[in-house]
Amino acid sequence: MVQEITLETIKEQIRNVPDFPRPGIQFKDITTVLKQPELFSFLVDTIADIYKNCNITKMVCIESRGFILGGAIAAKIGAGFVPIRKAGRLPADTFSVNYALEYGSDGIEMHRDALNNEDIILLHDDLLATGGTAIAAIDLLSKFSLKKIYLNFLCELDFLNGRRVLKNYEISSLIHFKT
Amino acid sequence: MVQEITLETIKEQIRNVPDFPRPGIQFKDITTVLKQPELFSFLVDTIADIYKNCNITKMVCIESRGFILGGAIAAKIGAGFVPIRKAGRLPADTFSVNYALEYGSDGIEMHRDALNNEDIILLHDDLLATGGTAIAAIDLLSKFSLKKIYLNFLCELDFLNGRRVLKNYEISSLIHFKT
Numbered sequence: 001m002v003q004e005i006t007l008e009t010i011k012e013q014i015r016n017v018p019d020f021p022r023p024g025i026q027f028k029d030i031t032t033v034l035k036q037p038e039l040f041s042f043l044v045d046t047i048a049d050i051y052k053n054c055n056i057t058k059m060v061c062i063e064s065r066g067f068i069l070g071g072a073i074a075a076k077i078g079a080g081f082v083p084i085r086k087a088g089r090l091p092a093d094t095f096s097v098n099y100a101l102e103y104g105s106d107g108i109e110m111h112r113d114a115l116n117n118e119d120i121i122l123l124h125d126d127l128l129a130t131g132g133t134a135i136a137a138i139d140l141l142s143k144f145s146l147k148k149i150y151l152n153f154l155c156e157l158d159f160l161n162g163r164r165v166l167k168n169y170e171i172s173s174l175i176h177f178k179t
Numbered sequence: 180m181v182q183e184i185t186l187e188t189i190k191e192q193i194r195n196v197p198d199f200p201r202p203g204i205q206f207k208d209i210t211t212v213l214k215q216p217e218l219f220s221f222l223v224d225t226i227a228d229i230y231k232n233c234n235i236t237k238m239v240c241i242e243s244r245g246f247i248l249g250g251a252i253a254a255k256i257g258a259g260f261v262p263i264r265k266a267g268r269l270p271a272d273t274f275s276v277n278y279a280l281e282y283g284s285d286g287i288e289m290h291r292d293a294l295n296n297e298d299i300i301l302l303h304d305d306l307l308a309t310g311g312t313a314i315a316a317i318d319l320l321s322k323f324s325l326k327k328i329y330l331n332f333l334c335e336l337d338f339l340n341g342r343r344v345l346k347n348y349e350i351s352s353l354i355h356f357k358t
Contacts, residue, residue, distance in 0.1 A: 017271055031262065031290055034262075035259040064264075067250065074216075075220055078216050080214040080216045080219055081214060081247055082214050091208045111210055
């Protein structure tokens with residue numbers, strides 16, 4: 001008997017790696033899911049389905065795990081792909097934002113010519129933790145005049161309450177970790 | 180009149196950034212193409228079409244620009260997605276390889292449980308330059324017992340002759356730069 005694919009069965013296959021990248025952090029490793037064709041397709045189709053009537057013009061995706069599903073979703077919904085990258089990696093004129101991470105700090109950038117005022121954005125990353133990266137990404141998006149911004153995450157760590165700092169946005173997360 | 184999309188019209192829209200990431204390097208910036216929905220889809224469809232009868236089981240993609248089209252192609256051809264990442268970023272047990280870059284040096288890793296001996300691999304990156312990264316990636320793939328490895332690049336810098344060091348492999352590159 002073939003087991004039906006659900007978000008719950010996918011959640012069970014996400015690998016929990018203790019003490020990575022540093023002691024006390026329980027890392028959610030999605031590579032165990034992405035490598036399975038049926039599970040990978042299921043995730044792409046599920047997220048694409050949520051936004052199929054939203055007229056998304058561009059997927060904005062956060063380096064680098066956000067690129068994986070982000071690219072696939074963009075192709076599926078007929079949107080363009082725009083990367084948010086770590087400071088110094090985009091070659092042309094950029095907007096920059098610095099922000100505090102769960103562990104450390106970082107800077108992220110977008111090309112100044114990446115978006116225009118007709119754009120409806122789906123901002124995607126693999127993980128919503130404290131919301132620090134997402135807020136920084138929204139800060140970058142605020143440099144543009146956009147029609148609308150939707151937020152999507154594959155996984156959300158509910159116990160870190162990142163959604164609290166994102167309460168003005170429509171958010172979907174597929175897989176929730178309560179602890 | 181709508182201009183027909185071809186690889187030649189896409190090539191014309193790749194931005195040439197002089198002296199990035201260091202003096203003397205002419206960086207090929209594909210973000211100007213990826214952000215355009217029709218061009219992004221055209222690239223995904225074109226690469227997926229090349230491999231549609233090859234029974235690819237897993238796309239192995241090189242961080243981080245290789246993730247963008249790689250994820251989309253994987254979903255399109257029904258393959259799993261496997262990342263090759265910079266050293267220290269994959270959380271579970273890895274194979275590692277160090278290699279010389281066109282500018283500097285780097286280490287890349289794959290999870291040891293990423294592939295199995297039934298796998299037919301499409302290794303994808305956005306750019307073939309000197310071939311250093313590709314050879315390192317193949318070195319990683321050689322740690323596994325695989326059925327077959329295909330190589331795909333979006334762009335190839337023909338004048339750097341990276342294909343010379345990859346002559347034992349079937350390679351497709353969509354866009355060639357002669358100079």
